[in-house]
Amino acid sequence: MADxxxxxxxxxxxxxxxxxxxxxxxEEARSLLRKMEISVAEAEKxxxxxxVNMLETYTVYLIETRRVDSSAENQNFSPDSxxxxxxxxxxxRNYLLVTYPFVIVPPLPxxxxxxxxxxxxxxxxxxxxxxxRRIGLENFLLRVASHPILSNDKIFYDFLTExxxxxxxxMETGFQPKADSRLKALNATFRVKNPDKRFTExxxxxxxxxxxxxxxxxxxxxxxxxxxxxxxxxGNYGRVFSEWSAIEREMGDGLQSAGHHMDAYAASIDDILExxxxxxxxxxxxxxxxxxxxxxxxxxxxxxxxxxTAAQDLMSKKQQREELASGTVRTFSLKGMxxxxxxxxxxxxxxxxxxxxxxxxxxxxxxxxxxxxxxxEYVRNAWSDMERFTVQKDRDxxxxxxxxxxxxxxxxxxxIQVWTNAKECFSKM
Amino acid sequence: MxxxxxxxxxxxxxKSIQDISHPLSAEESVLTPSPDVGNTTSSLGxxxxxxxxxxxxxxxxxxxxxxxxxxxxxxxxxxxxxxSPGSSSSLLNRxxxxxxxxxxxxxxxxxVDDPKKHVxxxxxxxxYRVTTKTSRTExxxxxxxxxxxxxxxxxxxxxxxxxQPTHLIPPLPxxxxxxxxVDRFSExxxxxxxxxxxxxxxxxxxxxxxxxxxxxxxxLTAKDLNSYKKQGLTxxxxxxxxxxxxxxxxxxxxxxxxxxxxxxxxxxxxxxLGTIDRIAQRIIKEESEYLVELREYSPVYSSWAGCEGELxxxxxxxxxxxxxxxxxxxxxxxxxxxxxxxVLREYVLYIESMKNVLKKRDQVQAEYEAKxxxxxxxxxxxxxxPADVEKCQDRVECFNADLKADWDRWQNNKRQxxxxxxxxxxxxxxxxxxxxxxxxxxxxxxxxxxxDIKSETD
Numbered sequence: 001m002a003d004x005x006x007x008x009x010x011x012x013x014x015x016x017x018x019x020x021x022x023x024x025x026x027e028e029a030r031s032l033l034r035k036m037e038i039s040v041a042e043a044e045k046x047x048x049x050x051x052v053n054m055l056e057t058y059t060v061y062l063i064e065t066r067r068v069d070s071s072a073e074n075q076n077f078s079p080d081s082x083x084x085x086x087x088x089x090x091x092x093r094n095y096l097l098v099t100y101p102f103v104i105v106p107p108l109p110x111x112x113x114x115x116x117x118x119x120x121x122x123x124x125x126x127x128x129x130x131x132x133r134r135i136g137l138e139n140f141l142l143r144v145a146s147h148p149i150l151s152n153d154k155i156f157y158d159f160l161t162e163x164x165x166x167x168x169x170x171m172e173t174g175f176q177p178k179a180d181s182r183l184k185a186l187n188a189t190f191r192v193k194n195p196d197k198r199f200t201e202x203x204x205x206x207x208x209x210x211x212x213x214x215x216x217x218x219x220x221x222x223x224x225x226x227x228x229x230x231x232x233x234x235g236n237y238g239r240v241f242s243e244w245s246a247i248e249r250e251m252g253d254g255l256q257s258a259g260h261h262m263d264a265y266a267a268s269i270d271d272i273l274e275x276x277x278x279x280x281x282x283x284x285x286x287x288x289x290x291x292x293x294x295x296x297x298x299x300x301x302x303x304x305x306x307x308x309t310a311a312q313d314l315m316s317k318k319q320q321r322e323e324l325a326s327g328t329v330r331t332f333s334l335k336g337m338x339x340x341x342x343x344x345x346x347x348x349x350x351x352x353x354x355x356x357x358x359x360x361x362x363x364x365x366x367x368x369x370x371x372x373x374x375x376x377e378y379v380r381n382a383w384s385d386m387e388r389f390t391v392q393k394d395r396d397x398x399x400x401x402x403x404x405x406x407x408x409x410x411x412x413x414x415x416i417q418v419w420t421n422a423k424e425c426f427s428k429m
Numbered sequence: 430m431x432x433x434x435x436x437x438x439x440x441x442x443x444k445s446i447q448d449i450s451h452p453l454s455a456e457e458s459v460l461t462p463s464p465d466v467g468n469t470t471s472s473l474g475x476x477x478x479x480x481x482x483x484x485x486x487x488x489x490x491x492x493x494x495x496x497x498x499x500x501x502x503x504x505x506x507x508x509x510x511x512x513s514p515g516s517s518s519s520l521l522n523r524x525x526x527x528x529x530x531x532x533x534x535x536x537x538x539x540x541v542d543d544p545k546k547h548v549x550x551x552x553x554x555x556x557y558r559v560t561t562k563t564s565r566t567e568x569x570x571x572x573x574x575x576x577x578x579x580x581x582x583x584x585x586x587x588x589x590x591x592x593q594p595t596h597l598i599p600p601l602p603x604x605x606x607x608x609x610x611v612d613r614f615s616e617x618x619x620x621x622x623x624x625x626x627x628x629x630x631x632x633x634x635x636x637x638x639x640x641x642x643x644x645x646x647x648x649l650t651a652k653d654l655n656s657y658k659k660q661g662l663t664x665x666x667x668x669x670x671x672x673x674x675x676x677x678x679x680x681x682x683x684x685x686x687x688x689x690x691x692x693x694x695x696x697x698x699x700x701x702l703g704t705i706d707r708i709a710q711r712i713i714k715e716e717s718e719y720l721v722e723l724r725e726y727s728p729v730y731s732s733w734a735g736c737e738g739e740l741x742x743x744x745x746x747x748x749x750x751x752x753x754x755x756x757x758x759x760x761x762x763x764x765x766x767x768x769x770x771x772v773l774r775e776y777v778l779y780i781e782s783m784k785n786v787l788k789k790r791d792q793v794q795a796e797y798e799a800k801x802x803x804x805x806x807x808x809x810x811x812x813x814x815p816a817d818v819e820k821c822q823d824r825v826e827c828f829n830a831d832l833k834a835d836w837d838r839w840q841n842n843k844r845q846x847x848x849x850x851x852x853x854x855x856x857x858x859x860x861x862x863x864x865x866x867x868x869x870x871x872x873x874x875x876x877x878x879x880x881d882i883k884s885e886t887d
Contacts, residue, residue: 208736212729233715247694408865
């Protein structure tokens with residue numbers, strides 16, 4: 001996942017020797033990655049003053065980019081680099097979310113360590129956490145860079161290349177207030193009269209994906225915890241066999257060496273579980289992807305709702321015009337009641353009202369048209385990205401499961417090895 | 430032995446340190462052959478024994494001792510003079526032939542199996558089938574098959590302890606089980622007990638002295654054991670008689686080095702066994718808790734599969750792998766509980782028995798020392814050593830010899846038993862991992878197969 005050839009590009013070539021999947025990812029998708037290699041090479045601790053003028057320690061990540069000219073024989077350009085901290089990545093992502101609401105935007109690695117099994121540090125400053133975050137951030141950049149739409153964004157490009165002034169630049173786009181209102185809208189409750197069945201199903205799926213991946217991560221952490229305990233207790237055999245061997249003559253050697261194997265067995269779990277964290281990270285990515293997917297569905301709901309509201313408003317305005325024209329009051333309005341009570345309007349008043357209504361209806365029609373177009377376009381774009389996402393998800397998760405199975409196989413083989421060695425020692429007792 | 434005793438005793442305890450071999454060694458040691466009075470065989474015939482070639486003092490005393498008992502008839506009725514395996518002539522013959530424990534003549538095979546529940550008005554209990562196959566003349570028939578219950582085994586063991594106090598009697602599985610905690614009639618409990626009873630009987634049958642014990646014979650052959658028990662006959666060996674009436678309360682001056690070393694070894698060994706038992710229990714506990722989590726893990730993959738399209742099969746595959754691992758783990762923990770822990774515990778009991786025998790030996794020696802000291806204090810030099818003191822001395826020597834022989838035998842058995850136990854543990858773990866490996870390897874092709882491409886490659 002984290003090699004600079006791009007996750008999709010690399011996976012495509014390894015899984016797709018016949019190039020049958022080539023049609024799904026359009027040529028432009030690889031455009032940015034064709035031009036440059038991207039990597040998050042290092043992480044460093046910095047200390048500085050924060051917004052409230054207090055000293056804080058934070059981590060910065062080195063983004064390296066290297067121009068790649070595919071036609072040139074010699075590709076030894078020196079890389080450009082700049083440092084960014086996590087909060088800047090967050091800024092970039094929020095910008096992308098607002099600017100491309102129909103895109104299932106790749107998620108960032110988690111802000112705080114969650115689903116931690118007890119031996120693993122939940123400390124953000126822990127080197128293992130920082131390392132996994134570095135990989136996660138690189139993965140994020142590569143995913144954005146290989147996205148057919150996101151990869152062409154200028155702000156993204158500048159994020160990779162312009163150390164100074166990027167923050168101001170992104171703020172100038174005015175995305176921040178939009179981001180706030182977007183959040184509000186996502187959390188608002190409203191009812192859509194004619195929901196699009198596909199999107200309803202999609203939202204339902206995103207809920208299920210979220211629920212199942214978080215459940216899986218929780219249980220996996222507990223499983224890891226228990227497995228750790230099983231292995232480590234075997235280490236006690238090492239010590240007691242050693243002590244026992246001291247009082248034995250013929251049995252001593254066999255016991256002693258078997259004890260060493262028990263120690264090795266107990267120690268082996270650390271590496272095994274560390275490797276498994278990669279699998280957990282892959283699951284986490286899709287947990288967060290589920291959220292992004294849900295957001296796209298919610299946005300569609302919002303647009304649908306706005307469309308319906310616009311249509312409804314227009315309809316009521318038209319009804320009002322009709323009533324005004326025919327003189328019947330079918331819709332209740334305070335003005336209508338008061339005019340009934342206090343006398344009819346003058347023809348001039350009525351005409352003025354009619355004109356206003358006509359204007360409003362005209363605007364309403366335009367608005368409705370706008371909303372309709374917006375909605376249709378959104379549906380088209382979102383659906384296309386959804387299809388892209390599904391292919392990516394199926395491929396990535398399949399890969400993740402394969403690597404998990406491979407890890408399990410390796411663990412079993414190691415176990416067989418250790419116990420076979422121990423058995424040999426025992427048989428020589 | 431204390432420096433105060435005037436007479437040099439031809440017992441193993443009086444040797445100089447160089448001559449005393451390490452109690453834990455299996456190499457040949459110079460010892461007085463045990464003239465087990467009344468016992469039909471001694472533990473001679475093992476490679477540890479050889480006739481003393483160095484200390485001339487010892488040999489005549491021994492030989493005289495043996496000859497003086499030629500007139501006795503052995504407990505099972507055969508005159509001592511006949512060439513039974515226990516007589517001195519066959520002892521001499523056998524000395525050079527047998528190289529190791531396994532070289533002993535296997536002419537008695539016993540087994541315990543087929544547990545059955547019996548329900549009567551008074552009580553419910555389990556009986557086990559005890560089968561005997563033998564070519565020994567002490568047995569009327571070559572084969573026996575009858576049923577015995579735990580009570581009967583317990584009776585046998587008590588009788589053996591009474592009648593052969595100088596020997597180490599193998600342990601029985603625990604007598605009392607807490608009724609609320611353990612189900613006495615569950616398959617696991619009964620099977621564990623059966624294995625332990627089988628082991629007990631086999632150990633007795635393999636013992637060169639114990640296997641010829643009359644009580645053992647009765648246990649294996651008598652149709653109506655209860656009426657036999659009621660007769661209250663305790664067939665003690667001559668040695669048994671003498672040791673039985675050794676009063677306690679004598680303080681031992683100094684324990685011979687080799688027996689002290691045995692005691693020390695047993696103390697440390699008990700400790701280590703206790704630790705191993707705790708570790709094994711802890712592992713089983715951790716594995717059980719791991720199993721609980723695994724059982725929750727598998728269904729999550731299944732429910733995920735339910736909401737996916739292309740990923741459904743791979744996810745189901747992973748789910749079934751985790752399930753397979755769960756089953757394999759369950760088997761592992763069950764096996765360890767049933768096979769590993771009971772054997773460890775049995776050895777703790779064995780050690781207790783051995784310690785008791787060591788204590789008895791100490792008592793016998795202490796009595797001897799006290800009596801000897803009394804004689805010395807009387808300053809009665811005219812008649813030499815009185816007869817009863819001499820008897821005490823003989824007792825000490827015999828006990829020491831028996832104990833040494835049993836100790837060596839026990840060490841060997843212990844080595845074999847633990848080798849078997851630990852390799853068994855390793856085997857089970859290997860099997861567990863092999864099962865898991867097979868499961869995970871089998872889904873790799875499933876995970877790799879792609880639905881679209883598959884139709885093209887078919």
